[in-house]
Amino acid sequence: MELSRHGISTLLVEKHAGTAIFPKARLITTRTMEILRSWGIQDEVESAGMPREEFLAVGVGSSLTADDFVRSAAALHRDAPHSPTYTFLCSQDLLEVILRRRAEAGPAADVRFGATMTAMREVAGGVEAVVSAEGREVLVRCRYLVAADGSRGGVRERLGIKVEGPPVLGHMISIMFEADLGFLPPERRAALSFLRDPPCAVEAVDHGRRWMVQTGYEPEEGGSPADFTEEACLAAVRAAVGVPDLPIRILGVLPWLQQAKVADGFQSGRVFLAGDAAHVATPQGGFGMNCGIQDAHNLAWKLAAVLRDAAGPALLDTYTAERRPIAVRTVDESLNNALITFRMMEGRLSMREAVDQQAGRRSCEGLVLGFGYESAAVIPDGTPAPAPGDPYRVYVPSARPGHRAPHVWLAGPDGPVSTLDLLGPRFTLMTASPAWARAALPAAHRTGCDLTAVEILPDGGTYTSPTWAVEYGVGAAGAVLVRPDGHVAWRAPLPSTTPEHDLTTALATVLATR
Numbered sequence: 001m002e003l004s005r006h007g008i009s010t011l012l013v014e015k016h017a018g019t020a021i022f023p024k025a026r027l028i029t030t031r032t033m034e035i036l037r038s039w040g041i042q043d044e045v046e047s048a049g050m051p052r053e054e055f056l057a058v059g060v061g062s063s064l065t066a067d068d069f070v071r072s073a074a075a076l077h078r079d080a081p082h083s084p085t086y087t088f089l090c091s092q093d094l095l096e097v098i099l100r101r102r103a104e105a106g107p108a109a110d111v112r113f114g115a116t117m118t119a120m121r122e123v124a125g126g127v128e129a130v131v132s133a134e135g136r137e138v139l140v141r142c143r144y145l146v147a148a149d150g151s152r153g154g155v156r157e158r159l160g161i162k163v164e165g166p167p168v169l170g171h172m173i174s175i176m177f178e179a180d181l182g183f184l185p186p187e188r189r190a191a192l193s194f195l196r197d198p199p200c201a202v203e204a205v206d207h208g209r210r211w212m213v214q215t216g217y218e219p220e221e222g223g224s225p226a227d228f229t230e231e232a233c234l235a236a237v238r239a240a241v242g243v244p245d246l247p248i249r250i251l252g253v254l255p256w257l258q259q260a261k262v263a264d265g266f267q268s269g270r271v272f273l274a275g276d277a278a279h280v281a282t283p284q285g286g287f288g289m290n291c292g293i294q295d296a297h298n299l300a301w302k303l304a305a306v307l308r309d310a311a312g313p314a315l316l317d318t319y320t321a322e323r324r325p326i327a328v329r330t331v332d333e334s335l336n337n338a339l340i341t342f343r344m345m346e347g348r349l350s351m352r353e354a355v356d357q358q359a360g361r362r363s364c365e366g367l368v369l370g371f372g373y374e375s376a377a378v379i380p381d382g383t384p385a386p387a388p389g390d391p392y393r394v395y396v397p398s399a400r401p402g403h404r405a406p407h408v409w410l411a412g413p414d415g416p417v418s419t420l421d422l423l424g425p426r427f428t429l430m431t432a433s434p435a436w437a438r439a440a441l442p443a444a445h446r447t448g449c450d451l452t453a454v455e456i457l458p459d460g461g462t463y464t465s466p467t468w469a470v471e472y473g474v475g476a477a478g479a480v481l482v483r484p485d486g487h488v489a490w491r492a493p494l495p496s497t498t499p500e501h502d503l504t505t506a507l508a509t510v511l512a513t514r
Helices: 030-038 042-048 092-104 155-159 230-241 288-307 313-345 351-360 365-369 434-447 499-510
Strands: 010-014 057-061 070-073 109-113 116-123 126-133 136-142 145-147 170-178 192-196 199-204 210-217 249-258 261-263 271-273 409-412 415-418 427-431 451-457 479-482 488-492
Touching (some): 116 155, 170 230, 192 313, 199 230, 261 313, 288 313, 313 365, 434 499, 488 499
Parallel strands (some): 010 109
Antiparallel strands (some): 170 249
16 A cells, blocks of 8 residues: 555455455554555544444453443543544454445555466565466566565575564463443443453453454463364353353454564565564564554565665665664564453452553553664654653654654644644655745755655644644754655754755655665
């Protein structure tokens, strides 16, 4: 989808016949919702998802109906001021239908389900791959290959890239079932409930009849996925709900490994790793899918710039430099969340302590909005990074180079508009200075990049805000250059006697053409 927005032709090869059946992910963080908004699908996702007010909560108890069940809802007001959108719940099986429809609508996208890449090798100027589908093999030649084939897809191993992380944390089973749990009162409804009798978790898949029980087995004690017969699954679900004769229909059973791992590198020559192929987080926190989508968002504009000869190949080296540190931090925080669950399951935390800790860590805006990139595609301005006391929960808006451009509401020609809605898939120069705005067109011509200038004035312009310049740290005479992925590339807080030269130099530096 993102490459199509840049006019780049793509071939997507997916071994499964269709989109996801199991809702392996459900939580969409604020930053990912902003990306979906930029793709024009925010409304579709919200229509398909679960009501935040009812389900964005965590619970702990012996069972869903036990007297000791405790629930804590997320404080929904916390994330609203920092974004035009917010954390949302939409199960992966529903989200992928929306994504597939939009991907297939791309003007230069060839989306093939039921097809498998069986071989690949780097050749002069590109990559050759063999794609097998319906008993036929096709040789494909491309300039670059992105392996988003999951933690066990095989491409990373073929490239000889190792992973770092602790041993497998758990051998897990997901039991998806259909049941009418409408008898549960609102104070017992949650996106995720951790239960102790027997140890398991219950997830809401939608706001209707689909649910999931996550449980585990111990191979060292002779356990295996084969133990989860339909009878065993029915017993596990009924024990989790706490209703022995509950009518249930088992929809599917999926074994998986709970892991926390990050690849040593995200690139080998012309092949890039993205998503679970590059990093695997525990489910606690809901970060895995979000981190993968943001990999794609970071990589796509760089590939497009190089393919259009607007950037040097060295720009692609910034993908690992930027995304791997974020993946390491994200996976570490998912592991911290998992340890809370383990301590609760082992009885080292009371249910109230566990639910308070789990609910408190549902607010993760510092993690998902506050990170900053450091690479050759960012020009430092010498200012210090924000240092909140709790960098996991607390987000401090900053237009410091490398950070996501902050959300500020502007008065636009048709009503309020977010600064984020003015960004991408091009470079954007934001300024209140006509001199900087006039420099944009010649700078774009000299560098060959797609650049738009947006003037934001205190009053009297197309876009107005009395606070924008202060919040972005540039005043009335400065400018901020934002990359196509919404991260600040360069900031000039003062006026310049040579704005065209300065802007051209900044673009050439970011695009690795100097």
